[in-house]
Each structure stands twice: as C-alpha cells, then as structure tokens.
Amino acid sequence: MKRIFIFLLTLIVPGILLGQIQGPIKISENQRFLAQFDDSPFFWMADTAWELFHRTNIKEAEYYLSIRKSQGFNVIQAVALAEIDGLNDPNQYGEKPFESNDPMKFNEKYWKYVDDVISIAEEKGIHIALLPTWGDKVFKNTWGVGPEIFDAENAFEFGKWIGARYADRTNLIWVIGGDRNPRKDSDDANIWNQMAAGIKSSSKKDNPILMTFHPQPNRPGGSSTWFHQSDWLDFNMHQTGHCPNQPTYRIISHDYELNPTKPTLDGEPLYEEHPNCFNAKELGYSNPEDIRRIMYWNVFTGGAGQTYGCHAVWQMYTLDRKPINGPLKPWQVSLELPMANQVKHLKNLMLSKSYFNRIPDYELVVTKQEDDEHFVIGTRDVEGGYALIYFPTGKSVDVDFSKLKNPTLKANWYDPRTGVSFPYSGSPLIKGKNKVSTPSSGKGQDWVLVVE
Template sequence: MRRREFGLKLLGLCFGSLALGCFANSLQRRGRKMESRRLPRLKVFDDPNHPNNRRYIVTETGEPFFYLGDTAWELFHRLTRDEAELYLKDRAAKGFTVIQAVVLAELDGLNTPNAEGHKPLHNNDPTQPNEAYFELVDWVVNKAEELGLYIGMLPTWGDKVNKKWGVGPEIFTPENARVYGEFLGRRYRGKPIIWILGGDRPIESERHLQIWMAMAEGLRKGDDGEHLITYHPMGGQSSSQWLHNEPWLDFNMCQSGHGARHFANYAMIERDYNLKPTKPCMDGEPRYEDMPVGFDPQKGWFNDYDVRQAAYWALLAGAHGHTYGCNNIWQMYMPGKHNPVLHARRSWKESLQLPGATQMSHVKALMLSRPMLLRVPDQTLLASDPGKGAEHVRAARAVDGSYAFVYIPVPKPVTVRLDKLSGREVRAWWYDPRTGQAELIGEFKREGERTFTPSGTGETDWVLVLDDASKDFPPPGKVK
C-alpha cells in the first residue's frame, strides 16, 4: 500500500466512527490531571552544525541525558506501592535514569488483577480503562519522578496485538488503539515518560502496522507530542526494520536478547547507527543477569561480566544509552507467590543486589565523565586486530580527538594509534568496569602506535581511556 493511501485509510479509521469519538471524549474527561512536571522534557539532540546531530538524547535545556534503563516489565502489575517504592529507590540510588514498565503486562496482565486487586480494562476493552488500576500507575509514575527517574512506558505488551506466543489475547484494532493511545498521552502529559511501543513482538502484517501507527498517533495527540517514542522488538530484531522512516519514531531500539554468550550486539547497533535519516539507537533488551544462557540452565547463566560486555560493546559502537535487565526482576518474581518464568531462581528483592546492576552505574559515570555528545565509534583507532567472539575489542573517540575509550573484554594487549587524538601529549588510564576505579598509566607523546597490556586472567575486562592531556579531564568516572 502506498504511504499516501495508507495515511488516508488510517485517517478514515480514526475519524470514521462516531461511537469511538464519544469514547475518546469520555476518556479525556476521565484522564486525571497529573501534577506539573519537575523533571525536564527530553528530546533528540538537534544541532545541524554539530557532527553528532541527532545521535543523542538531551534535556530541553540541551544537557546530555544518559539513558540507563532497567527492565521492570511487571512493575505496575505485580508490586504493591511499598514494594514499588523499595524498587524505585534502589534503582535511583544505583544511577538508573529510565525504568521500562508495561501498562497491560505480559504475565496475564489483562485478567490477573494487580497487587491492589484491579484489572486494567473493563471487559478487556482498550476504550474502557479501569480508573482504580490507573491510580496505581499514576502513583508509580509520580514516585519515580520524585526520585529523578523517567518511566519508559509500554502501553501494552505485544501479545495483545500479535500474540505469536504468550497469553494474549489480541484485543487491539487500529480504531481502539488510537483511542487508548490518546487516553494515555493525555493522562501522562507533563510527566517524565518515554513511550515504548511494541513489547517483544514483530510487525508481521499490515494490520499490526496499522495498530501501532494508530496508537502512536493517539499518543501524539494526547500529549501534544511532548514525549519521545520508540519501539521494543523481539529478540534479534530492531525497530528500524519496520519503522525507521516513520516521523513519530524518535529513536531506534533493538533487542539483542538472551540466546548466547558474547552475542555481537555491536553489529546490530552499527547497522542502525549508519541508517539515514540519522536517529539515536540503543540496545533495549540485552542478555539479562541471572538468566539461563539460551533459556537453558544446562548452558550456564549470564552474570555481571555478560551484562558489562553488552553495555560497553553497544555504547562504543554508537548507542546513545543502554538498558540493563535481570531475569528475576523483570517479572518481579517472589517464591511462594508466583510461578517462576524462564527459570527464575531467586526473589526480585534479593536480585536487587546482584553486582551487574551496580556496575551499570560505572558505565554511566564513565560516559558522563567526558563530553558525551562528542563520542563516535571508531574502530580505526585500533592498530591491532579487534578480534572476534569473547575477545572482540571496541573503540570510540571524541570527534575532536579530545578523548578515546577502548573496551577490552579479556586481558590481551591492544595497540592503538595515538595520532587519532588531539594535543601534543596523551594521558592514559585504566578504568575498572567492575569497581569504577581509574588508575593512571602515564603520559606519552601523541605520535605513532603504542601497545597497552591490561592485567588479569580469564574474564577480566578493562576500559583503556586516552585523553588529550591539555584538556585536563578528571579521572575517568569522575565528573568535575
């Protein structure tokens, strides 16, 4: 279908039903007036004169925003207010900035009530939201805002559009998706929200596309376009496969998934990074801490090393931010209360203290300790073989040469071209991604090639940080 014909058809679907128009008016009246915004609005970095134009997300005042997400898919569905506050306070303390959570949740979110005994919709009808259910969602959004957290809000898990697998049922049409989107957009106007459509499902038909297009249109109408929108696909896919050219898709999100250790998520980021028109990109669901590799416990379990590796690979390949996940936390698993999904083996509360989540704060600290908006991927910084599999080395630098990061996943020598940086002298550091501590290596003339050899054995990763010494940056991970 040609784009013009499709647009006219969708417009007709949206406006052709008097009954649905009445529903929309009713929902607008029922949408509660939320408190005025305290956190700044987010937008795509837009400076046509900047070499990294439209690569990053910034606040409305132009400050760099580092998207450090956590997957709390069942947050609205399974937690009490006290539990939600415990979770949010922990994530805020660890430096997370975005909590990804689902309104119509995956684990029978339509027919199993939330922790306060309420279902989200009357008669499973997206045009009939249950006010009691949304009062808890409101409370979580407001509590997150108090703690400095944005909510990456999924209006629905994807099985309600394309069941494919899971519980479902499929309840959306283009008509009711638009009404539901407008309800959400109006209700959360002025709140710190990033809209995430999709919910782990592909777009496999024109009808699926129409539903998501209509929901995005409803969100835009309801919130007057103030929130960013992206799309969360199934494993091994990216939003760019179907939606890259849609003007409402502000940034691309891929899911590198949980299929194997050392999966090359950097290749997915590279692909999206190089698309035109330019849009920010990120890995919104990489391998989860404490998840069985390939969903099979006999293959072992992803640990903190795996989540660090995914984060640094993606960021140095060009991602604007990154999402962490834990198998026990996304489902808010509590033994004795829930059946474990995907071999969950400890409570979500215990899992808050797994090391990978704390180490994500070190990722964020490093990225923000240097001018973030200047960072570009650059494998030509490497004079030695970047390697494959677990040994793959990723490099990025500032476009003006003022700094460079080299992620070394196993302790093997790496040779870099110092002349890719600026200045007369290069200051070199080792940054420990496990502890966030930096150790000065020394200063060298900015000429030729130099080999650096990290310490340790086995799965001991490091970040080599190279600075133009004249910039006098603080130690990596520290912000002036």
C-alpha cells in the same frame, strides 16, 4: 534548621532537590544522543521492570524505585497492560485495567495505581519508559496469553486515551510494541502506527514527547526495520537478546549508519541471572562479565545509553508465584546483584568526557580481530581530545592514536567493575601506533584505557 535551609535553597534555585525532574528529555542537537531539558547530556541508564504496575503494591514500588535510584538508574521500563496475563489477572489490589475488554471500559482504580507509581518515580528523578501494552495484546506468539484485543481502530483510541491521561507528565518516554515484531502480510505494523498516532494526537506542544519501539531480537535492525522512517519514532531500540557472545556492536552500528540520523540503544540485553539462550541445563546462567561486555560494546559503538535487566526483577518473582524460565531468587533479593551496581560506572565514565561529540572509531584498534568475546573496541571525540579503548578480556592489541590532536598523551586505566581509575604505567604512549597490554587478562578482567 537543615529542613528550613533546604526549603529556602529551593526557593532560590528551583529544582535543586535531588531527583526532581525539571522537564522532559529530548533528542540532542546532532540527533545522536539524548539530552536533558536544559541541553545537558542524558545517558539512558534503564532497568527492566515490565511487571512493575501489575505485581507490586505501593510500598514495594517505593522500595524498588528507591533502590534503583540509589544505584544510578534514571529510566525504568514498565508496561501498562502487563505481559503475565495483565488483562485478566488483577494487580496487587485486585484491580484489572478494564472493567470489560470488549468494548474497552477503563477501570479507574487500576489506572490510579499506575498514576501513583509514575509520580513516585518522578519524585525520585526517574523517567518511566512506558509501554502502553505488551505485544501479545496485538497478536499471540509462542508465549504470552493475550487475549488479542487491538486492531487499528481501537489501538488509535487507546493511544489517544492513555496519551491524554499522561499528557502533562514530564517523566515519560513512550515505548510502542512489547517484545513482538510485526509479521509479514499482516496489519501489525499499522496497529502500532495507529497506537503511536493516538498518543501523538493527545500530546501537548509545551510538553513534547519521545517515542520508540521495543522489538524482539531481529538482525540487523530492531525498531528501524519497520519504523525508522516514521515521524513518530524518535530513537531506535534493539533487543539484543539473552545469549552471550553475540557481536552486539554490529547491531548498534547498523542503526548508527541509517538516514535520517536517530539515536539508538539496546533496550533488552542479556539479563542478569538469566538462563543463557534459555538453556540453563546445558549453558548455565548469565554472568556479570558477559553482561558488562555487551554494555560497553553497545555504548562504545554509538549507543545513546544502555538498558539493564534482571531475570527475577522484570517478572517481580516471589516464591509464591509461578516462575518463568527459572529465576534464581526473589526480586527483592535480586536488586543488589553485581551488575545492578556496576552499570553506573559506565554512565559515569561516559559523562566524564565531552559527550555529544563522541563517535565510534573502529580504526583505533589496528590489530586484526574476530567477532568474538575478545573484541577490543574504541570511541573518541570528533576533535581528538580523548579516546577510550575497551578490552573485554584484557588481551594485548596495537592501537593507533594518530587522530588525537596533541603529541603528548596521558592515560589512565578505568576498572568497569569498581569505577576506580589509576595511572597507566606501561611504555609512554605516542601519537601513532602503540602496543598496549592491560593490568590483568582473562575472562572477567575487562579494562578501559582512557587516553587524553
């Protein structure tokens, strides 16, 4: 009876089944954020699974996507021509992407598996941020094994081919690049431009596409450094990198101020259980509080969402595989690490307030601050209906609520670790300057003050 009821309900309200994607996402009307097909907010909550198509079988992919769906992720970043020798090392079914690399002769069996994984994601309501290739297929750098197979001509043809193959998919976002910055005095930028142009040439008017670029760490701009004025770049992406205690809000803020206005977000932050600055011996591994701080900083300063990553998961590490930079446990076990279950609290908080009219406001905090791990940051809506203040380490600061429209204020504390809120119990807040102290303080004791 339950199955019959659900079936009848879906006939009345198409798309009501949990996870069904009803259309592609798009840029919001104010050009700051991402929106669903029906103009409702879309908060980019992505996981990094670069090797998803290369190092899983269909049961493993199903398991991975099911777990990430249950944790609230709505985007998975994955690469078609994978990083870890993705041209010459076969996938889990013994298939390579090309029957020959030069000239490129596509292997249908390999691409059929990519199709199947994208379909599973779609069934679960998950978008795939698809990188057509990892960057070492364009040029060799300090890591990656290539080989280099793309020039401007065949990059366009490859883009045209892969764009046509997935032109009808409603759960794809295209990500040009792959951890490589265009070099000066080279044709790199043109190769990426041509690949993007090829994908665009195969797109359909009734299924518009979104496209961005995944760079290496670069200051102050990420994708915007080379492609902000390009018509194909719909939103900017950064890689803020794998060192803690960087003022990532300055990086996001750089793109937020650019003209023309485009959404921006961090597409590769500090991964969970990653060696800090690639130096585990001296600096240890990343911890949840550092990752959490970076995420809240990025979103509060105007990010259109946030990507998460786990060091074991991106490489789909298992004990029988050669580890890259010291993963601590197999990927299946690593799916349930603390931050993987805490990112949804950030998404839920942002979606609980009016969304598209939100702006960063550094003037909410009037205490003079240094660019360190204690930096308190604020955001609010344009009309002054609410303000959110993020305290990374729970220090006391002076805040100014003069821009809020009502003289009477109410407030709650929001716990980024659990998503639990409870009433603010300090001195009554006024429309003006206030001294605010958090419920607890110290490393890992971060809080959000929600004022309405």
